[in-house]
Amino acid sequence: MSLRSPLGQVLGHGAAKAGVHHWWVQRLTAVALVPLAVWFVVSVLSLPTLSYPAVSAWMGEPWTAVLLMLFVLSAAWHSQLGVRVVIEDYVHARGMRTVALALLTYLHVLAAAAGVFAIIKVALGGAA
Amino acid sequence: MAEFRLPPNSRIRGGVTHRAPAGAQEVRTFRIYRFDPDSGENPRVDTFELDVSGCGPMVLDGLISIKASVDSSLTFRRSCREGICGSCAMNINGINRLACTTSMHELGREIRIYPLPHMPVVKDLVPDLTQFYAQYASVKPWLQTETPPPPDRERLQSKEEQEQIDRPAACILCACCSTACPSYWWNSDRYLGPAALLAAYRWIIDSRDEATGERLDALEDPFKLYRCHTIMNCTDVCPKDLNPAKAIAEIKKMLIERQS
Numbered sequence: 411m412s413l414r415s416p417l418g419q420v421l422g423h424g425a426a427k428a429g430v431h432h433w434w435v436q437r438l439t440a441v442a443l444v445p446l447a448v449w450f451v452v453s454v455l456s457l458p459t460l461s462y463p464a465v466s467a468w469m470g471e472p473w474t475a476v477l478l479m480l481f482v483l484s485a486a487w488h489s490q491l492g493v494r495v496v497i498e499d500y501v502h503a504r505g506m507r508t509v510a511l512a513l514l515t516y517l518h519v520l521a522a523a524a525g526v527f528a529i530i531k532v533a534l535g536g537a538a
Numbered sequence: 539m540a541e542f543r544l545p546p547n548s549r550i551r552g553g554v555t556h557r558a559p560a561g562a563q564e565v566r567t568f569r570i571y572r573f574d575p576d577s578g579e580n581p582r583v584d585t586f587e588l589d590v591s592g593c594g595p596m597v598l599d600g601l602i603s604i605k606a607s608v609d610s611s612l613t614f615r616r617s618c619r620e621g622i623c624g625s626c627a628m629n630i631n632g633i634n635r636l637a638c639t640t641s642m643h644e645l646g647r648e649i650r651i652y653p654l655p656h657m658p659v660v661k662d663l664v665p666d667l668t669q670f671y672a673q674y675a676s677v678k679p680w681l682q683t684e685t686p687p688p689p690d691r692e693r694l695q696s697k698e699e700q701e702q703i704d705r706p707a708a709c710i711l712c713a714c715c716s717t718a719c720p721s722y723w724w725n726s727d728r729y730l731g732p733a734a735l736l737a738a739y740r741w742i743i744d745s746r747d748e749a750t751g752e753r754l755d756a757l758e759d760p761f762k763l764y765r766c767h768t769i770m771n772c773t774d775v776c777p778k779d780l781n782p783a784k785a786i787a788e789i790k791k792m793l794i795e796r797q798s
Contacts, residue, residue, distance in 0.1 A: 416672035422728060425756050429764040430793045495767070498760065499724055 432491055439488035446481040466532050475533040482525035490518040548659075553582040556608050562589035566642060568600060570612065571652040573659050581659070584609070590642060597649060598626050598637035601663075613662035621777060624712030628663050629655055634714035634775045654717035656726075670713050673730045677738035677756070682749035699745035706740035706785060708778050709733065715772035715782050721765045729765035730757075732772035732782035739785035742792065758793055 412419065453474070457464055468474055493514055501507045553572070558565045565587050573581035586604050593603040598616055605612045614637070615625040621639040628637055629652040631645050642649065657665035687693055716722045716731035730738070735757070742753050757763040763786070772782040 416668045417675055419727070420669065420672040420676045420730075425759040425762060427755070427758050429758060429760040430790075430797065432760065433764055433790060434794055499721065499765070 432494075436488065436491045439484045439491070442480070442484045443488060446477065446484060449477060450481055466535070469529065469533045475529055478529045479526050482529065483522055486518050486522035486525070490514065493518075547580060549580055550583055551580045553584045555585040556587065558587035558589055562587075563591040564589060565647075566590050566600065567648045568604065569648065569650045570601075570604075570663070571659075572612075572662050574611075575661060595641050595643060596638055597630055597640045597642055597645070597651070600642055600649070601637060601651070613664055615664055622710060624710035627654055627712035627714045627717075627777075629653065634718045636712060636714070636777045639777055654713055656723040657713075657717055665713075665717070667713055669726060670716060670731070670733065671711075673716075673734040674711060674737055676730065677734050677741070677753070678749070679737045679741060681741075681744070681747055682752075683746065684748050693746045695745050702743050702745070703740055705780055706736055706743075709736055709740070709780055710778060712777060714775045714777055718771040718775045719766075720769060720771070721767055725761060725765050728761035730762050732766070732786065735763065735766070735789065736780065736782040736785045739789055742789065754789070754793055754796065757789060763789060763793075 453468070454460075457468060469478065494511060497507060497510045497514060501510050550571070553569075568586040568588055569583050570586060571581060572584050586608055588600055588604055588608070590600055590603070593599045596619075598619055601612065601614055602616070605614075614628070616638065617623040617625045619626075619638045621636050624636070626637040627634060630637065630640055631650050634654060637651075651663065653659050653663045653665045657667065657670075660666050681693075683693075711733060713733060715736075716726075716733045719732055721729055722731040738753060738757060741747050742750055747753075766783075766786045768783060768787070770783045773780070773784070776782065
């Protein structure tokens with residue numbers, strides 16, 4: 411129970427002057443993911459076999475490696491933005507929310523770094 | 539966490555049934571949410587079998603008939619009975635709408651009436667709209683200008699400029715849209731909701747207003763504006779056929795356009 415006026419409660423701490431960037435990047439990555447995802451699925455399905463030599467040879471091609479990295483980075487970035495909104499929506503306890511948002515960021519950076527490293531390793535490593 | 543279950547003192551328990559009198563011609567069953575803050579009891583759902591042959595065609599006519607002839611303690615807001623005051627907004631058969639413009643005949647034999655969802659209940663079908671009105675007030679829904687008005691006439695608008703605000707200005711603040719929005723349910727303490735944002739939009743695009751920048755500044759916030767996830771329940775339920783979802787999308791577009 412608060413005796414603060416209803417208008418005072420609604421005004422709260424004012425506008426954070428943020429949100430536009432989040433909204434825009436979420437859309438940018440979404441649009442980028444459409445061709446990247448289609449390209450990825452079509453390419454993998456049209457490989458003659460899914461053996462390690464066949465896939466690593468495909469990933470060794472420059473465009474393949476570059477597009478794969480863009481795919482992994484866009485997906486990680488887009489996912490980070492989306493899950494962030496879910497946490498903000500549903501986790502209201504302030505401490506828990508801060509911890510969840512921090513963990514979310516770390517996990518997505520970890521996933522992106524691991525993905526990029528895996529692509530470089532397979533693309534440059536040649537046959538196993 | 540967001541509350542997905544009602545708190546224990548808000549859960550519905552039991553209810554009273556009022557049978558239709560013998561010789562009733564056209565019986566409809568109203569199941570109506572009842573809550574009396576003075577009783578200290580949990581809310582209940584009462585059943586009223588009403589002979590609607592003697593009353594008007596709208597749900598509000600049925601409610602007035604119940605209050606007049608069955609249970610005078612039934613509490614609800616109503617005023618104009620023609621869809622312009624926005625008082626009788628309630629959840630009827632699962633959809634937020636105005637009791638006065640909803641025909642009983644399109645609802646079938648059973649009519650379930652609850653107060654607007656996820657709001658504190660004052661009594662029966664009367665929700666506490668204090669926060670909703672404060673959100674409306676927070677967008678400063680009045681003309682703000684630096685230029686003094688012409689001494690000899692009103693501030694002029696072109697026909698096209700008037701048409702831009704014509705529909706958004708028709709909002710009756712019934713709260714059907716905001717209380718249909720899941721994002722508003724979870725975060726109404728920080729998210730302004732579709733009704734207040736539609737009002738903000740109405741003043742942002744008003745050609746006479748000179749506080750457009752300040753208005754956009756005040757909305758540039760992850761919660762006040764960007765909790766809208768384009769669910770579009772607001773536009774779906776609006777009894778005036780307005781489009782708050784489109785207004786919010788336009789505000790987001792203006793915020794991005796002024797950056798590049």
